[in-house]
Amino acid sequence: xxxxxxxxxxxxxxxxxxxxxxxxxxxxxxxxxxxxxxxxxxxxxxxxxxxxxxxxxxxxxxxxxxxxxxxxxxxxxxxxxxxxxxxxxxxxxxxxxxxxxxxxxxxxxxxxxxxxxxxxxxxxxxxxxxxxxxxxxxxxxxxxxxxxxxxxxxxxxxxxxxxxxxxxxxxxxxxxxxxxxxxxxxxxxxxxxxxxxxxxxxxxxxxxxxxxxxxxxxxxxxxxxxxxxxxxxxxxxxxxxxxxxxxxxxxxxxxxxxxxxxxxxxxxxxxxxxxxxxxxxxxxxxxxxxxxxxxxxxxxxxxxxxxxxxxxxxxxxxxxxxxxxxxxxxxxxxxxxxxxxxxxxxxxxxxxxxxxxxxxxxxxxxxxxxxxxxxxxxxxxxxxxxxxxxxxxxxxxxxxxxxxxxxxxxxxxxxxxxxxxxxxxxxxxxxxxxxxxxxxxxxxxxxxxxxxxxxxxxxxxxxxxxxxxxxxxxxxxxxxxxxxxxxxxxxxxxxxxxxxxxxxxxxxxxxxxxxxxxxxxxxxxxxx
Numbered sequence: 001x002x003x004x005x006x007x008x009x010x011x012x013x014x015x016x017x018x019x020x021x022x023x024x025x026x027x028x029x030x031x032x033x034x035x036x037x038x039x040x041x042x043x044x045x046x047x048x049x050x051x052x053x054x055x056x057x058x059x060x061x062x063x064x065x066x067x068x069x070x071x072x073x074x075x076x077x078x079x080x081x082x083x084x085x086x087x088x089x090x091x092x093x094x095x096x097x098x099x100x101x102x103x104x105x106x107x108x109x110x111x112x113x114x115x116x117x118x119x120x121x122x123x124x125x126x127x128x129x130x131x132x133x134x135x136x137x138x139x140x141x142x143x144x145x146x147x148x149x150x151x152x153x154x155x156x157x158x159x160x161x162x163x164x165x166x167x168x169x170x171x172x173x174x175x176x177x178x179x180x181x182x183x184x185x186x187x188x189x190x191x192x193x194x195x196x197x198x199x200x201x202x203x204x205x206x207x208x209x210x211x212x213x214x215x216x217x218x219x220x221x222x223x224x225x226x227x228x229x230x231x232x233x234x235x236x237x238x239x240x241x242x243x244x245x246x247x248x249x250x251x252x253x254x255x256x257x258x259x260x261x262x263x264x265x266x267x268x269x270x271x272x273x274x275x276x277x278x279x280x281x282x283x284x285x286x287x288x289x290x291x292x293x294x295x296x297x298x299x300x301x302x303x304x305x306x307x308x309x310x311x312x313x314x315x316x317x318x319x320x321x322x323x324x325x326x327x328x329x330x331x332x333x334x335x336x337x338x339x340x341x342x343x344x345x346x347x348x349x350x351x352x353x354x355x356x357x358x359x360x361x362x363x364x365x366x367x368x369x370x371x372x373x374x375x376x377x378x379x380x381x382x383x384x385x386x387x388x389x390x391x392x393x394x395x396x397x398x399x400x401x402x403x404x405x406x407x408x409x410x411x412x413x414x415x416x417x418x419x420x421x422x423x424x425x426x427x428x429x430x431x432x433x434x435x436x437x438x439x440x441x442x443x444x445x446x447x448x449x450x451x452x453x454x455x456x457x458x459x460x461x462x463x464x465x466x467x468x469x470x471x472x473x474x475x476x477x478x479x480x481x482x483x484x485x486x487x488x489x490x491x492x493x494x495x496x497x498x499x500x501x502x503x504x505x506x507x508x509x510x511x512x513x514x515x516x517x518x519x520x521x522x523x524x525x526x527x528x
Contacts, residue, residue, distance in 0.1 A: 015280045017270055020263065020425050021372075023414035024280040028404045029365065031290040036276065039289065039440075043282060046439035047274035053435070054272075055079060060236075060446040061330070067446045068232070069239035069431060073265040073424070083234075090230055090244055091257075097207075097227060098251035101171065102142050106226065109204050111169040117145040118163060118191060119249050121175035122183040123318060123451075124237030125209075128427075129249040131315040132241060132260075135308045135423050141253045143171070148187040156187060160194050167198055167205075171252070175209045175245055177231045179216025182458070209244050236446055238319045239431055242424065256420045263424030271432040281432035287411055288339060288437055291365040295337070295441075296324070301357060302343030304369035305396045308418050312369065313343030316430060323434045323445040330442050337443050343367075347395035358402055366403060366410040370396055373417035464493060465500045478514060478524035494520075501525055 001009065006027070015024040053059040056079030059067040071078040075087040100106040104113045119129055126149035133145050146159050163170050172191055176184040195202040208220040208228045220228050229244035240246065242264055247257045271281035292298045300320065302313035325338030344352070346368065357366065374389025382388050400410050413429075415422040438445030467488040471479070479487065481501070485494045498520045505511040515522035 013277075013283070015278070015283055017267075017280065020266055020270075020422065021416040022267075022280070022422070022425055022429075023370075023412070024283050024429075025412040025414070026283050026287045028400060029287045029290055029409045029411060030407075031286070035290060036286070039286060040276070042440050043276055043286075043436075044274070046285075046436050047282075049439045050432070050435055051272070051274075060444060062444060062447045062449070065446070066234040067236070067239075068234040069236070069242065070268055072235070072242045073261040073268065073428070083232075086230065086232065091247070091261075093227075093229065094244060094247050094251050094257070097229075097248070101252060102254075108169055108171075109201060113169065114171040114205075115143060115169040116163060116166050117143050117171050117173060117249065117252055118148065118159070119145060119173045119175065120148045120184055120187040120191065121173075121245070122149055122181055123322075124240050125175040125181075125184070125245050127238075127311070127315050127318050128241030128246045131311040132246055132250055132255065132423060133253060134311045135418055136250070136255045136420055137253045138255075143252050143254075145249060145253055148191070149183070151183045151186045153190075156190050160191070167195060167200060170205060171226075172202070172206045173209060173248060174206065174216060174220075175231075176216050177211050177214065177237070179208075179210050179214035179219065182455070184216075207248075209248060236448075238322050241427055259420035260424035260427075263421035264428035265424075266421075267425040267428035268432065271429065281429055281436055284411065284429070284433035285436040285440060287365070287409075288433070289440055291409055292339060295335075296339045297363075299340040299342065299364040301364045301366045302341060302369070303346040303349060303366060303399070304343075304371075305346040305392055306369065306371040306418060307345060309369055309371070310345050312426070313341065316343075317341040319430055320434055322448050322451065324438060324441070324443060325450065326443040327450075328443075330444055335441070335443070337441050339437075346399065347392060350395055350399065354399060357408060358406055362408055364408070366399075366408065368396055368400060368410055368412045370412055370414040371416075371418055372414060461496060461500070464488070464490065464496055465504075468497055468500055472511075472525065472527045475526070478512070478526035481520060481523055481525070484525065498523070 010025065010027040013025070013027045053067055054070050054077060056066050056068070058064060066079070068078065068083070071083065071087060075084045078084040078087060097106070101114055107113050121129070126147055130147055130149070137145065146162060148156055148159055174184060174188045192202045195205065203223045203225050206220070206225040208216050208225060209231055210216040210228065211231050211233065217228055229248055231240070231245060232243065235243050242261060250260065251257050271279055273279045276282045276286055288300070302316055304310065304312045320339055320341045327334060327336055329335045329337070357364065374387065379387035379389050382391065400412060403410050415426065434445055468484055471484060471487045481494050481498050484497055485491045501511060501513070502517060505513055510527050512526045512528040514524040517523070
């Protein structure tokens with residue numbers, strides 16, 4: 001297209017939300033009017049399905065659950081008065097708790113105030129809070145936040161080392177819907193032992209965010225933790241940032257959680273409009289479908305041109321890939337759906353993988369996140385009449401142009417500044433886009449059977465490890481891997497047993513090995 005035609009296409013497809021000062025530009029996605037017309041019946045059905053979801057329909061049939069993250073920012077939409085009251089009461093509880101923590105009304109036994117937060121979670125219980133902390137925490141927050149989001153012992157040690165001299169004033173937040181999530185449980189136990197090593201009362205430093213009646217809820221109440229906050233059955237981890245999961249962390253850091261909710265609510269209203277061209281989430285879903293032929297044939301590369309939005313691509317990675325990456329559709333057909341998401345920040349990646357994006361395999365479309373405000377206050381000139389922010393804007397526009405000229409498509413989402421309201425709106429925009437796209441391709445966007453399968457497989461390995469150790473304790477002589485596998489009645493698991501033995505030996509767990517680890521069949525294993 002020539003410049004005049006592109007300019008007209010830009011005007012035709014530019015979405016602008018006046019209240020939020022929020023832009024979505026899909027003009028550099030190469031779909032045509034015939035494609036849009038063909039998609040209208042699909043979208044009509046998707047809009048109906050989304051409206052039913054918000055009214056409380058069972059949108060997650062596998063788990064027989066409603067999906068209600070939209071109610072969190074507009075409780076009057078909740079299908080029952082009881083749910084509405086729970087939402088409103090929880091928000092007041094969060095604000096009251098944060099106020100008492102900041103004032104010192106609630107304080108640890110050996111300090112006047114809590115100074116640090118240690119948030120323990122995994123998946124949506126970590127990615128959302130981490131993204132918001134990076135984006136919105138003030139430069140001098142009332143409390144510094146730290147995260148344990150893995151079962152990596154060295155990673156846990158690194159965080160505990162940072163907090164070693166501040167454990168007396170650290171508030172620990174354990175986040176798990178079931179209370180049995182291994183990574184969260186492991187991190188919580190390790191932190192509890194760290195408190196015990198300093199002869200400190202862990203319960204006086206701990207709160208839980210979990211389902212009522214869960215293992216974690218029962219533990220917190222039995223041990224006398226400071227308080228608990230509810231995780232609702234109708235909220236999935238990847239859509240939980242605007243629930244207690246994300247709002248407790250945010251409120252304690254001094255972030256305006258009411259503004260986040262207000263921004264999300266305003267975006268929700270905009271994305272309820274049952275019209276493709278005037279609904280920003282529908283524009284995104286349309287573009288994703290066009291780029292990947294409705295089958296995820298192209299990846300989504302997310303480039304936020306703002307340091308504070310660095311973690312947005314990681315947040316979207318879970319939201320998009322866990323929601324849409326499904327083997328089967330709602331009718332039970334094998335479809336292998338999904339959209340792969342990766343990214344980092346601009347303009348850092350002008351000097352990294354933009355080279356491949358421009359000239360390599362054309363297996364992606366880009367999403368550029370633009371922030372109009374460069375900084376609070378005036379910027380010095382780098383060159384006459386030019387600031388560093390001008391350069392950043394130039395890099396974004398230049399990348400968009402260079403990609404399009406070489407037949408690489410892109411979407412540009414523009415916000416006026418990074419603040420609680422715009423971050424809330426970004427979260428709501430992508431939650432709705434994922435929901436609409438899920439309905440377009442007929443998959444359940446609200447379950448995660450692949451994740452559950454991975455958890456089960458991990459549990460099977462740990463059970464196998466226990467069996468191996470039991471056999472070794474009962475034997476007086478060294479055994480080969482094949483003999484160990486036969487002894488526990490699982491001859492097909494020789495490879496897994498080799499890896500278990502190798503890991504235990506590397507960590508000095510009482511395993512004695514004869515033979516070469518590089519030649520598994522030569523090994524003889526015993527305790528000692």
